[in-house]
Amino acid sequence: MNVAPSGPPRVVWPAELPGYRVEFGRAAPMVLDCGATLGPFTIAYQTYGTLNADKTNAVLACHALTGDQYLMGIHPVTGKPGWWEHMVGPGKPIDTERYFVICANVLGGCMGTTGPKNIDPATGKPWGLSFPVITVADIVRAQKLLIDHLGIDQLFCVTGGSMGAMQALQWAASYPERVFSAVPIAGAARHSAQNIAFHEVGRQAIMADPDWCEGDYQSHDKVPHRGLAVARMAAHVTYLSEAALHRKFGRNLQDREKLSYGFEADFEVESYLRHQGSTFVERFDANSYLYITRAMDYFDLVSEHEGVLANAFKGSKTRFCVISFTSDWLFPTSESRTIVRALNAVAANVSFVEVKSDKGHDAFLLDEVEFFKTLNGFLDGCAEHRGLKRP
């Protein structure tokens, strides 16, 4: 019977992941929101395009929960196109002939930036659950060290979808003078109860796997791949709309003419989900999943600003473009409207577009003409104000 994925991951990771690495926090460790300090730690990042002489054309693209720094080109682990292949590149909406795009693996991640799967220099053993719990603000704090290191005074734009939107908002709130424009896509100013609940289901699925070994699976030479696959499946359903699932799969049967009257994947949608689960465990670390979902759950720009979201953006000169998708029920348009209202309350420069799409939350990763035109048009206008030459 075809049940939950079993056996070890089948993908062979390259001996060394390609791209840039830079170490921070050796001399002065970074102080985290939880009070702990971290250092030294590594940030792994990629760049696309060329930084201009004035260093005024840098776009920081922030990845979502399960993304990484490889946003375009062939991914070194999965062999598949990068997560923002449609969006970033020569002649694309974020045009690498005009902009210098930076994408860094988030703190707590598992693609080169320091996270729970790495060795704690203090003990010589993998961090596991002794890795400090990090927040979106910590992720952004680490990114700022990278931007300082690159000698960039002001980012032309910070953008990203989902957790990427949280980072864009956090950048604008924490370092307003460093952000010329910000484009939070399919995001929210704080994680909702429903979204915390979905994340908790995923975490419990991982922790329920005996191979998780209370977080210490690396020392036991195990991988909680069954639990992680279930977490991925549960999350994946929330990234799609009911309409998209109906359009793509409906009640179509998978490679059969009749129901099996068993527990195999009779329906295409089941087969698709199982595939999502089993491929995910080949590229993602279970503890990273715990830490990054936790960072999203903790994200709350409202409580961080005395219960008044507008205070996060008081006096901001950043130009904002807030984007949501009609069929996104995980980060619905109402969340984006809350952000826009707060920005309006402090007379910030903000435009807002709700893109009509039936693709659900994942629309920000997909080929959506209206979305692309919106982002490209907004960036064009900002580029003119910033004095960036057309390619």
Added chain:
Amino acid sequence: MNVAPSGPPRVVWPAELPGYRVEFGRAAPMVLDCGATLGPFTIAYQTYGTLNADKTNAVLACHALTGDQYLMGIHPVTGKPGWWEHMVGPGKPIDTERYFVICANVLGGCMGTTGPKNIDPATGKPWGLSFPVITVADIVRAQKLLIDHLGIDQLFCVTGGSMGAMQALQWAASYPERVFSAVPIAGAARHSAQNIAFHEVGRQAIMADPDWCEGDYQSHDKVPHRGLAVARMAAHVTYLSEAALHRKFGRNLQDREKLSYGFEADFEVESYLRHQGSTFVERFDANSYLYITRAMDYFDLVSEHEGVLANAFKGSKTRFCVISFTSDWLFPTSESRTIVRALNAVAANVSFVEVKSDKGHDAFLLDEVEFFKTLNGFLDGCAEHRGLKRP
């Protein structure tokens, strides 16, 4: 650390579950949709109120996925009120002073009706995964044997929410002359791709638990309680609306003033979900969960009727009242409208009410005045037509 529930269930089951038992299929086994036969098998059921002399006042209340026959009074296992306590009883919307209410544990269940945890008489061992895969039509087929046994020619009403609605629709389609009225609540004529996907996540969570033992956990004296708890948590989020979660929990912290910066249940919503998971495993069988979710996934009155739902109800004299809830995103109103359109297409006697509620799919189990008035009013009208005396 407070992670997924561990250790054996803490509830002590009574030596014998109270209520009626009746055996069927000894002389002639029941033929199932999958082609297998089943017999002998037991149906466990409860009744409330008194059957009148004409046997014309019987209401069959069909329970949902995780419900059972104990719809009112104190539940013999959990010690909590029955699942339709608000709805059924003296003077309640389904008035037991007027109606004789029957509720049977579904085939494949785990509260006395034969299911995978019972002993297969052919082998003397628990059925486990050798139990045949059943459908909603099979569940209803078994219920019809019970209704025959009780000497009831025509049910005054068949009703239920969620999977209960599926059974009500199946009754009306399979045995129209046996159903005077039918009230499918928060249901659908076929299970959607999104709902199959959510069920598949739950099944994979159970199957990922090593204690599931490929379905044979009873022989190994194990219980896959971690997997079942995760399945329950994943499902439970879908039963509530975003608004209800926000109203009940928001981002409130659980018994603390500050974030823990750990993986404990910092938020009330996490603690609530964990509780849902850990109490569920004390009263439900994991294999039953697989079988009953499968029955729901297979439910498709459309394909059963040459792709035309209206054909299911052609010539029907049953009086229908279709009820949905505005905030139910699992079985949205559009599903109920599809049923109503099909009934209209064959000029059936149908009324339709979309009840305004922010309680999500679970609204059918909760205290909702408009819902109660609707059901009570409809039954009153039907009772008059049926010549039932007022209490």
